[in-house]
Amino acid sequence: MTVTDEKLSAYLDGMLEPEDAARTAQALLSDPSLRARFNAMKVADKAAATVFGEIDKRPVPEALRNLLDREGNSARRQESRSETQRNGLSFAVFRERLKVPRNFAALAASIALAIGFGAGITLDRGQIAPPDRFLTAQGVGVIEPGNPMFELLQNAPSGQTLVGKEPGGAKATVVLTFKTKDGRYCREVEMQGTVEGLRTLFCKQEDQWRMVASIAVPGGTAHGYTPATTENLQVIENVISRLIDGAPLSRASETDAIKNGWDTQKFVDELKGHHR
Amino acid sequence: MEKILQDFQDGLIAALPRLRRFAYALTGSMADADDLTQATVERALLKRSMLREGSNPDGWLFKICRNIWIDEIRRKTARREVAETSEKDEPMVDGNKVMEDRLEVARIEEVLKSMPDDQRAVIFLVAAEGYTYREAAEIMGCPTGTIMSKLARARGRITDILLSKEAKS
Structure with a gap:
């Protein structure tokens, strides 16, 4: 009987089904060369760990x-x-x-125009590949109460995922919450359609959440695994770093902000009082 | 708030040696590993509200690390390889130092370097760090079956080297 490396390796980790494990154990007993290979495989683990540990000797x-x-x-x-x-x-x-992406200028221009509250959303739609209906309907522009995306932005802690009702299950998750230098709250949302994803930055303005910047990221739930390209992410991160006041909100501050309904009115009133 | 940031930084400092080893396993190059570790730490500081209480911070960091590696650095590997040859001149391993089992680290290092990144990362996670297949699959973003086969291939290749060495001596 031959035992493959895959069986041997899984046996080493105790990951074989009982029947398979028993057969492998039997084979190891009766076959000295298989036993030698099995023992060498155990040494291989230690050898690999030793090599990876070599970096410890290099100064940080x-x-x-x-x-x-x-x-x-x-x-x-x-x-x-x-x-x-x-x-x-x-x-x-x-x-x-x-590496500056080929379409960097276009992306930067489309997003630069979207910055500045009240200036309206002038995002170049061409930069966003047509997303799923869920995303189009609920992930772009001005988000008002009653919209599921509003619920997410208003009430969900970072890391909690909203799953759309559309077939294919588009998903949205808040990945970052912060306060801007002028005292507004903003939240970055990762949205995944079946073929396309979006990273979108929304900022609270009065009773609405407004899209400030959005970029398309490849992949979607259909691929199971979605690595966003960092070149694209860099664009969003640049926007964030221009707006952000200090560090992102901690979980506790985020919870407080949710509890207070993202109310920055007090802050605005204070400012007005100051000017008077 | 400041206290939370400090706790988070302390956690990062504690995890740093493991993160560096993972980065080394992933990149197969110490220079790339340090760049990647730095990028991972920067990203982790920015995204720290994403780390859920009670979850494994190492696994979270490894995932960030792997995502950055895939996205940002692999494209530059070709360029880096040129610079890498000069690093070889530095004595990373003492030539006389022999492992307990009398096998040279350099030889294993060589075979590890010739492996695909993911194979190296998987053998690191499971064999060196003791992650379960399921945990490794979560970090690597693939099914456990893939972890199983990548691990077997990586172990098999090192085992071949070990056995051929024994046959010679």
């Missing part, structure tokens, strides 16, 4: 140390914030490595 790069050093971190934030003002890029690590 300074940039990475700084990133996780509390004091260094706040200094870096300051630095990256002033960089943000200069060139709109906050991801210092990718700055020099970032």
Whole structure:
């Protein structure tokens, strides 16, 4: 009887069905060369672990140390914030490595126009491949009470997924919540249709959630696994880094904001009072 | 708020060695691994509200790490390989150092480097870090059957090297 590496490997991890496991155990007893292979496979695991551990001997790069050093971190934030003002890029690590996508100018232009509340949504639809009906109807433009997307933006904590009723089950999840420098709340939503996905940034304005920026990302629920291209994400992240005040909301602050219905009226009143 | 950020950073510092090893397993290059680790930490800091309480932060970081690797860096591998040859001149492994089982790390390293990224990442997760097939599948975004076959292929290749070495000695 021959035992494949796959069986042997699964046997090693105790992952074979009882019958298969018994057959493999029997074969190991009766076949010395199979036994040798099995023992070598155990050594292979240790050998691989040893090789991966070799990186422990290499010093942690300074940039990475700084990133996780509390004091260094706040200094870096300051630095990256002033960089943000200069060139709109906050991801210092990718700055020099970032390949500017071919359609970058078009994307940037379409999104730049969408920034600025009250200026209206001037997103170039051409940049968003036709998404599913669910996305078109509920993921774009001004979101008002009664819309399922409004419910998501208004009440769902980050990480909770809304599944559309349409066949194919388009999905939407809030992935980031933050406050802008002028005191508004914004939330980034990942939407997946069956063939197309969107990353969209909404900001609360009075009783509505308004789309501020949106980019198409490849893949969808039909593919099971959706890696968004970072080039596209960079565009959204640039928008976020221009708007964001400090760090994203913690879960606790997010919960508070949801509880208070994203009310920034108090803040606005305070500002007005100040000016009077 | 500040306290939460500090806790999160402490968690990242604790996870850093494992994250680096995973990045090394994924990229097969220490230089790429450090770039990737840095990018992962940056992304994790930005997206930290996505980490659910009670979930495994390592698994979460590994997923972020793998996504960035797929998206951002693999395209540049060809360019990086040129630079990589100079890294070989640095003594990453002491030539005289021999593993317990008398096999050179370098030889295993070589066969690991020749494997597809995902095979290396899977053998790291299951064989070196003790993740279950299901957990590894979650991190790698593939079915457990794929984990099983990738793991068997990776183990098989190292095993071949080990056995051929034994036959020679």
